[in-house]
Amino acid sequence: MPDIELYEMQGSAPCRAVRLTARALGKPLTAHHLDLMAGEHLKPEFVKINPQHTIPTIVDDGFALWESRTIMRYLVNKYSKGSSLYPEEPKARALVDQRLDFDLGTLYAKYAVYFYPQVFGTAPENAEDLKKLNEALAHLNTFLGESKYAAGSNLTIADFSLVATISTIDVSDIVDLKQYPNIVKWYEHLQSSVEGYGEENLAGLENFRSFIKEFKAKKAAAK
Numbered sequence: 551m552p553d554i555e556l557y558e559m560q561g562s563a564p565c566r567a568v569r570l571t572a573r574a575l576g577k578p579l580t581a582h583h584l585d586l587m588a589g590e591h592l593k594p595e596f597v598k599i600n601p602q603h604t605i606p607t608i609v610d611d612g613f614a615l616w617e618s619r620t621i622m623r624y625l626v627n628k629y630s631k632g633s634s635l636y637p638e639e640p641k642a643r644a645l646v647d648q649r650l651d652f653d654l655g656t657l658y659a660k661y662a663v664y665f666y667p668q669v670f671g672t673a674p675e676n677a678e679d680l681k682k683l684n685e686a687l688a689h690l691n692t693f694l695g696e697s698k699y700a701a702g703s704n705l706t707i708a709d710f711s712l713v714a715t716i717s718t719i720d721v722s723d724i725v726d727l728k729q730y731p732n733i734v735k736w737y738e739h740l741q742s743s744v745e746g747y748g749e750e751n752l753a754g755l756e757n758f759r760s761f762i763k764e765f766k767a768k769k770a771a772a773k
């Protein structure tokens with residue numbers, strides 16, 4: 551069976567979440583790096599695979615799929631059905647889905663609305679949008695409570711999705727995460743306990759860190 555092909559960009563949070571999942575399942579990936587800044591994702595050969603031209607996109611034995619959380623569910627369903635990474639018991643699964651949907655529709659969305667117009671454009675900081683991001687973080691802090699993992703006592707794909715988002719927010723240096731002690735505890739625990747966290751997540755994250763450093767230097771110089 552050939553490797554799963556992953557179209558990705560280093561530093562992208564949803565791509566890191568997919569990598570963490572593949573790593574946990576022991577599935578090797580063949581990576582195709584796309585430079586979004588250079589518009590490589592808009593080339594006809596990639597648009598043919600994913601008309602929405604987003605990364606991550608996988609091609610598994612000829613089957614193309616995108617949306618990181620859909621990819622994560624698919625990978626567990628296909629290669630490790632019944633795994634506690636995406637439990638089958640309805641309530642346990644619903645809890646994982648709730649965390650994944652919360653990340654997609656609320657946490658990552660609020661981060662993107664607040665930060666991307668500044669970092670990829672010229673928009674000023676917007677206090678109202680920052681407040682909404684903090685509200686989402688406060689919700690995550692509440693959901694986590696004393697739990698070791700995002701959706702209860704086992705590691706699940708919800709942890710991979712949320713840790714990709716939280717590490718991106720952390721590196722963006724826009725919020726003091728210390729205000730959210732449950733998030734800090736969970737984040738530190740994941741960093742030390744998830745196999746491959748450093749390779750699959752931090753390598754890409756360092757790329758993003760350099761990008762943020764450049765952004766801050768340009769912003770300071772423009773003042």
Ligand SMILES: N[C@@H](CCC(=O)N[C@@H](CS)C(=O)NCC(=O)O)C(=O)O
Pocket residue numbers: 562563564586591602603604605606616617618619654
């Ligand atoms: N909800 C999607 C978001 C994917 C996404 O927007 N990826 C960005 C890079 S991080 C992208 O591909 N942007 C290029 C485009 O939308 O054309 C997921 O989780 O996979």
